[in-house]
Amino acid sequence: MVELPHLPTLDEGQILKYLLTEDQPDWSSLQAHQGFNEKWVVFFLKRSRPVPRAAVEEIYYHRIFRKHYQVNLHLMRCRTAPPHVSVSLVHSLRWVDLFWSLRLPYLPGGVRQKIEAFIVEIFPRLAMGEKVSLAKQASRPLIRHLRLCKEPRVVEAVLGNYFFTFEDAVFMANFPESSAIVLDVLARNKKWLRYKEVRLALMRHENTPKAYLLPLGKTLKDHNLRELLRHPKLPLFTRRLIHRILEERFCIMTGQEPTDEAEVIADNLAPERNQRSES
DSSP: OOOGGGGGGSOHHHHHHHHHHOSSOOHHHHHTSTTOOHHHHHHHHHOSSOOOHHHHHHHHTOTTGGGSHHHHHHHHHOTTOOHHHHHHHGGGSOHHHHHHHTTOTTOOHHHHHHHHHHHHHHGGGSOHHHHHHHHHHOOHHHHHHHTTOOOHHHHHHHHTOTTOOHHHHHHHHHOTTOOHHHHHHHHTOHHHHTSHHHHHHHHHOTTSOHHHHHHHHHTSOHHHHHHHHTOTTOOHHHHHHHHHHHHHHHHHHHTOOOOTHHHHHHHHHHHHHHHHHHO
């Protein structure tokens, strides 16, 4: 161990070696060194050898050290930091750094929940680019919040998230408050439309844009369509459309001519299709 009186005379390499092995550094002597900066404190907190809890708390209560952002960040991330220390620092850190901190496997559950709650709290205030970036890489707990978002670019990003699951897609398609904008994005996503349960839920939902109902209905088998007809809250237009699809299939099998009801359905779909093509 290096004698404390000699610390101010050592070069930076010797100082860093000292910080790798010393569990309770003499910060007063180190601050007297002409080359001292906060990076030495960060280096100490990031070392592979466990930092004693007492040393972490000494840095936490140090008025000068706490003025530096990187010191606060690595205090929060320190493996041996008391949970109350990490939790108290969350609100002073940038959401990007907090987001990547969630990837740390040793992060205590209470700290992880605090970070997730804070990100959810500030999410509405983020710029659109930040929201999209977060949605693309969000963890499971954050996805549970993001799947309720009503902004189409965010919805599109979360649908492509690696951790987004089949259950999430079914939830969005079934959620009563899912808007037409959200369902429009989901109905255009080829990955999740592969699942029959998602298509059935979209057919049942009253906010699904009408332009998608006919293509969706044609992908379903007769028994799936009849199952939909038994749903008490199935929208009237969707119910008529399903009857029409079943009638057309029957006519193809028997060689009969379909009724004129097809023209009525086509007239109802035409304005929405034209609106989408103009946009």
